[in-house]
Amino acid sequence: MRQRSVLKVYADRLENNLKNTFELGGRKKLIPMLKANAYGHDLSLVSHFIDKNFDDSMIDTLGVACIGEAEFLRKVVKVQKRIFVFSDFQIEEKKNQELMQDFGVIPVISNLDNLKIFLNSFEKFPLVLKFNTGMNRLGINSEELPEVIKLLKKNNKLQLEHVMSHFACSYLVGHEMNQKQMKSFESILSTLKSSGIEWKESSFFNSGALEQRFQFDNLTHHRPGLMLYGPQSTMTNKTLWDGEIVSDFETDILDSRNVKRGEFVGYGATEVPADGRLLVLPVGYGDGLLPRLQNFETQHQGQSLKFLGRINMDLASLWVSSISLEDQNKPFKLWDSNQNHFKNLVKHLGTHPYDVFCSITSRVPRKFLLKS
Numbered sequence: 567m568r569q570r571s572v573l574k575v576y577a578d579r580l581e582n583n584l585k586n587t588f589e590l591g592g593r594k595k596l597i598p599m600l601k602a603n604a605y606g607h608d609l610s611l612v613s614h615f616i617d618k619n620f621d622d623s624m625i626d627t628l629g630v631a632c633i634g635e636a637e638f639l640r641k642v643v644k645v646q647k648r649i650f651v652f653s654d655f656q657i658e659e660k661k662n663q664e665l666m667q668d669f670g671v672i673p674v675i676s677n678l679d680n681l682k683i684f685l686n687s688f689e690k691f692p693l694v695l696k697f698n699t700g701m702n703r704l705g706i707n708s709e710e711l712p713e714v715i716k717l718l719k720k721n722n723k724l725q726l727e728h729v730m731s732h733f734a735c736s737y738l739v740g741h742e743m744n745q746k747q748m749k750s751f752e753s754i755l756s757t758l759k760s761s762g763i764e765w766k767e768s769s770f771f772n773s774g775a776l777e778q779r780f781q782f783d784n785l786t787h788h789r790p791g792l793m794l795y796g797p798q799s800t801m802t803n804k805t806l807w808d809g810e811i812v813s814d815f816e817t818d819i820l821d822s823r824n825v826k827r828g829e830f831v832g833y834g835a836t837e838v839p840a841d842g843r844l845l846v847l848p849v850g851y852g853d854g855l856l857p858r859l860q861n862f863e864t865q866h867q868g869q870s871l872k873f874l875g876r877i878n879m880d881l882a883s884l885w886v887s888s889i890s891l892e893d894q895n896k897p898f899k900l901w902d903s904n905q906n907h908f909k910n911l912v913k914h915l916g917t918h919p920y921d922v923f924c925s926i927t928s929r930v931p932r933k934f935l936l937k938s
């Protein structure tokens with residue numbers, strides 16, 4: 567575990583993002599997506615905070631991807647809120663069925679085989695169905711609807727707990743898939759209804775859909791993930807979401823030395839562009855810094871610096887033309903609440919914000935703080 571590199575997660579920023587997402591989504595209930603260690607921000611800390619601080623009228627359900635995450639939420643964090651497990655729960659395994667039933671973990675049923683197992687083994691348990699509207703990843707196809715309806719009727723399961731679908735391209739502006747998927751979901755819901763199947767709840771919108779203010783009637787819930795942690799999901803230069811990055815990735819400067827133009831730094835000997843100072847940070851790809859961070863230009867205490875040379879497993883080097891000893895002793899932040907800075911970082915890395923967050927390894931401690 568690192569002592570001098572830390573991901574500080576701020577409760578006040580998370581709370582602002584949750585409240586602003588709730589308003590943006592027309593005050594429909596939120597199902598915060600907490601999978602993949604709460605998008606890298608620590609499942610335990612984030613889920614505990616949400617579970618304790620938000621009323622069921624705003625957040626009544628937490629979303630995770632796999633049964634292990636759900637088990638951790640119930641048994642270790644002891645969250646009270648309803649849990650949906652979205653993809654990986656091996657419903658055919660007896661021990662998983664018992665865990666879901668004993669601990670009130672609700673599987674999101676996304677194919678016919680799992681629906682059959684559910685109907686046989688989960689009597690009186692809330693049924694959550696996910697439909698494929700074009701993404702072709704998980705979800706029951708519209709052609710399978712007659713069979714689904716037949717099964718539901720046969721098992722006298724005419725009232726579903728929740729119906730949902732998921733967008734393939736909501737992070738893209740004007741992509742034709744978005745309208746197509748909404749039409750397809752509308753048609754699936756109308757077939758269910760006309761066949762006498764009712765549902766209590768429905769959800770469809772993730773971050774991109776909320777940011778772009780898609781319109782879809784009668785949804786009861788939204789399922790935001792990324793935007794809750796700050797970044798805008800939609801790929802456009804326009805600001806559609808003014809979230810605060812909930813974390814600061816902070817480290818110290820571990821060592822430094824003066825260098826002259828023509829000297830080199832690190833593995834592969836990258837040439838130093840001019841006389842200046844090299845600052846060594848105790849972070850590397852073993853902590854989740856992506857190798858493409860090389861050459862990223864950033865700021866520290868108002869000074870411009872550049873990641874120079876290869877990112878190593880444990881260390882990274884910054885070049886600066888000059889720096890005072892006082893500034894060198896201050897913590898260096900790879901990112902903070904500033905969304906634009908984070909956007910530039912992600913752009914330089916040639917990836918997306920999900921990847922940047924999820925790359926931070928367990929060697930970096932997460933510290934949960936109430937106020938920035």
Ligand SMILES: Cc1ncc(COP(=O)(O)O)c(C=O)c1O
Nearest residue numbers: 599732772773789790791792799
């Ligand atoms: C089914 C489902 N709903 C909601 C989300 C949240 O998406 P986002 O993080 O883009 O808001 C995800 C994330 O992948 C998902 O798989």
